[in-house]
Amino acid sequence: MNTVAGLGEFVARARDRGELVVQPRMGFADPERMREGLLATRDVDATTIGTITLDSYTRVGDLRAAEDALAAGEGLNGYPIVTHSPQTTDQLLSGLLSEDFPVQVRHGSARPLDIFAALARSRLTATEGGPVSYCLPYGRVPLRESVQNWSRSCELFARLGDLGLRPHLETFGGCMLGQLCPPGELVALSVLEALFFRAHGLRSISLSYAQQTHPGQDAEALEALRSLAGELLGPIDWHVVLYAYMGVFPLTESGAGALMDDAAALAVRTGTERLIVKTVVESLRIPTIAENVRSLRAAAVAARRTPRPIGARRPDPAPPSPQTEVYYEARAIVDAVLDLDEDPGNALLKAFDRGILDIPYCLHPDNRGRTSSYIDDSGRLRWAETGDLPVRPCAAGQKNKTVTSSEFQEALTYVSRKYDAQAYDTQCSAVCDTEQHPLPPPGRRTDPRGT
Amino acid sequence: MNLPGAVSPTDPDLVSTGHRAVAVSPGAEPDGSRRPRRKVLVTTVSSDAHTWNLVFLQKVIEELGCDVVNLGPCVPDDLLVSACLEHRPDLVVVSSVNGHGHQDGLRLIRRVSERSELSHLPFVIGGKLGMDGGEDEDRPAQLLRAGFRGVFEDNPASLSLFRSFLAQLPSGSEL
Ligand code: B12
Numbered sequence: 001m002n003t004v005a006g007l008g009e010f011v012a013r014a015r016d017r018g019e020l021v022v023q024p025r026m027g028f029a030d031p032e033r034m035r036e037g038l039l040a041t042r043d044v045d046a047t048t049i050g051t052i053t054l055d056s057y058t059r060v061g062d063l064r065a066a067e068d069a070l071a072a073g074e075g076l077n078g079y080p081i082v083t084h085s086p087q088t089t090d091q092l093l094s095g096l097l098s099e100d101f102p103v104q105v106r107h108g109s110a111r112p113l114d115i116f117a118a119l120a121r122s123r124l125t126a127t128e129g130g131p132v133s134y135c136l137p138y139g140r141v142p143l144r145e146s147v148q149n150w151s152r153s154c155e156l157f158a159r160l161g162d163l164g165l166r167p168h169l170e171t172f173g174g175c176m177l178g179q180l181c182p183p184g185e186l187v188a189l190s191v192l193e194a195l196f197f198r199a200h201g202l203r204s205i206s207l208s209y210a211q212q213t214h215p216g217q218d219a220e221a222l223e224a225l226r227s228l229a230g231e232l233l234g235p236i237d238w239h240v241v242l243y244a245y246m247g248v249f250p251l252t253e254s255g256a257g258a259l260m261d262d263a264a265a266l267a268v269r270t271g272t273e274r275l276i277v278k279t280v281v282e283s284l285r286i287p288t289i290a291e292n293v294r295s296l297r298a299a300a301v302a303a304r305r306t307p308r309p310i311g312a313r314r315p316d317p318a319p320p321s322p323q324t325e326v327y328y329e330a331r332a333i334v335d336a337v338l339d340l341d342e343d344p345g346n347a348l349l350k351a352f353d354r355g356i357l358d359i360p361y362c363l364h365p366d367n368r369g370r371t372s373s374y375i376d377d378s379g380r381l382r383w384a385e386t387g388d389l390p391v392r393p394c395a396a397g398q399k400n401k402t403v404t405s406s407e408f409q410e411a412l413t414y415v416s417r418k419y420d421a422q423a424y425d426t427q428c429s430a431v432c433d434t435e436q437h438p439l440p441p442p443g444r445r446t447d448p449r450g451t
Numbered sequence: 452m453n454l455p456g457a458v459s460p461t462d463p464d465l466v467s468t469g470h471r472a473v474a475v476s477p478g479a480e481p482d483g484s485r486r487p488r489r490k491v492l493v494t495t496v497s498s499d500a501h502t503w504n505l506v507f508l509q510k511v512i513e514e515l516g517c518d519v520v521n522l523g524p525c526v527p528d529d530l531l532v533s534a535c536l537e538h539r540p541d542l543v544v545v546s547s548v549n550g551h552g553h554q555d556g557l558r559l560i561r562r563v564s565e566r567s568e569l570s571h572l573p574f575v576i577g578g579k580l581g582m583d584g585g586e587d588e589d590r591p592a593q594l595l596r597a598g599f600r601g602v603f604e605d606n607p608a609s610l611s612l613f614r615s616f617l618a619q620l621p622s623g624s625e626l
Contacts, residue, residue, distance in 0.1 A: 056500070056549050056551055140523060284585075364523070408506070408507055
């Protein structure tokens with residue numbers, strides 16, 4: 001039987017050519033618009049993969065609400081793949097899916113069986129998730145149930161291999177709530193979810209990491225992720241995917257643009273194979289097709305002007321372990337979790353139960369909630385309290401201090417303020433270098449480009 | 452419960468035109484006298500997984516001297532109703548940013564109005580309630596008509612309006 005190449009092979013070919021793969025986060029309720037968005041993504045002058053992002057009702061399994069919203073013509077924040085008929089989805093994809101244009105489905109569901117069934121029906125072979133990362137940040141489904149659901153879903157998905165297809169699954173563990181989770185734990189979770197996928201039959205996997213507060217620390221994290229994957233995953237197909245910043249986004253167009261350019265440069269500098277972009281309207285609303293296309297193009301341009309590291313096309317399969325703080329933290333967490341149980345799913349459950357994994361500021365009942373983080377003077381994201389994590393906190397003075405709402409807001413907006421201030425400074429020096437301008441108050445949209 | 456300063460939601464004075472945040476006074480405290488701690492329930496709609504907004508609002512509300520019960524992400528309507536009956540809060544703050552807040556908020560407040568035990572409990576809603584970046588002029592009025600006492604759409608003024616709204620909130624014992 002002929003095997004149809006999947007997302008993994010597509011990315012490997014792009015790596016061999018020295019090209020960064022770029023991908024949007026796109027999802028529309030209307031099938032025609034969704035198809036237009038995929039076509040526009042395919043036709044951008046860049047190496048692209050298409051995305052279908054699902055709506056919130058489908059994510060939480062409230063199919064009635066999705067149906068009602070479609071019937072009433074009310075908007076949905078994504079494509080309701082379980083509610084639209086299989087024919088509708090097939091039409092939407094008709095003539096579009098190919099070895100040269102993989103399409104990935106992104107959702108955020110801890111009860112994904114019906115979603116996986118819909119993917120299989122439409123021969124969609126690439127998606128994203130994980131028992132932890134699609135549970136704790138996405139609702140109140142118990143972690144134990146999510147682990148069961150994800151085990152079954154992975155096994156179902158892996159069986160697409162019997163049809164000559166090549167299923168590909170990406171971890172979302174490198175994102176966890178989008179912001180303020182120190183990189184060591186993000187890297188560890190991404191690796192642990194990849195091991196979970198492998199244990200349930202997947203042989204083509206990507207490991208994610210989301211851009212955080214400091215480019216140097218992010219580069220260390222991506223290097224640590226690559227090393228750990230190399231050390232632990234064995235001979236399967238895998239690559240690394242970077243998400244442009246997933247927390248509170250800059251309010252200005254040029255601030256958002258600069259943050260996304262930095263993400264593209266970070267990806268290239270670290271030999272990361274794939275990048276998922278955001279758009280200049282991230283802080284405001286769901287972007288249009290045109291706004292997504294602009295981001296894809298800008299990312300490709302930023303990537304092309306960034307020098308690649310030597311050997312990026314053929315990465316060393318067994319590089320020496322990096323001697324960095326992020327690597328040591330991630331390694332310590334991964335080892336402590338894997339020591340708990342031979343089965344990665346059980347190990348994850350025990351780890352959360354004992355606080356060996358504990359996500360800062362996560363309200364999910366199965367998260368201990370005894371850790372917290374802060375951004376140090378250099379802009380690095382660090383541990384203030386580590387609870388029972390097998391790592392040590394960095395700042396003695398931070399412990400047990402109640403964070404006020406404005407301090408909390410400051411940490412959440414650290415990245416957006418930094419990039420908005422740069423945007424504002426550039427404008428000031430260009431247009432009005434004699435005058436002193438105060439920074440715009442937080443929350444107000446000031447676009448230096450527009451003035 | 453009689454809300455002394457409350458204005459009928461259909462009053463045209465309610466919708467201040469400069470910004471989209473709309474607040475109805477829950478009842479002034481004319482003598483500024485000391486009062487027992489008020490209890491506020493912080494929640495979101497059934498489809499919304501965002502929690503940074505909930506953690507942030509909890510801090511804001513606690514700093515104004517209230518006790519907070521935070522129900523966390525993706526709260527089904529039934530769970531919210533039973534939490535209201537269990538905790539007997541003085542106010543329910545619904546926050547949503549995923550774009551479904553308007554639809555889910557309307558459904559939720561209708562469900563709440565079916566419960567006569569809750570008819571005096573004030574509900575407010577805020578955040579990014581639609582998918583248009585906050586430019587719909589009708590939305591606040593619609594939510595107010597459906598029964599919310601205040602609508603605070605995402606804009607620079609909404610938090611200070613909310614703080615003054617909360618400062619005037621009487622505690623349960625006076626209702
Ligand atoms: C972090 C984040 C996530 C994280 C959330 C993790 C978690 N558990 O919280 C993750 C990655 C999981 C996520 C997922 C999704 N997200 Co999201 N997310 C964000 C992001 C980047 C930051 C939000 C944040 O942390 N804000 C910090 C808090 C403190 O501020 P805030 O939420 O903006 O609230 C402020 C005000 O609105 C106000 N406020 C809020 N509520 C209330 C209530 C009252 C009464 C008052 C007075 C004030 C008030 O107070 C806050 C402080 O100013 C925003 C975009 C952005 N802002 O940059 C998108 C965003 C909110 N997400 C969005 C969407 C659509 C989703 C998804 C549906 C995926 C998708 N289709 O793209 C899923 C949600 C799934 C679900 N079931 O709901 C959209 C919403 C679009 C819209 N409303 O039109 C946004 C705007 C991104 C975008 N441009 O598309 N997201």
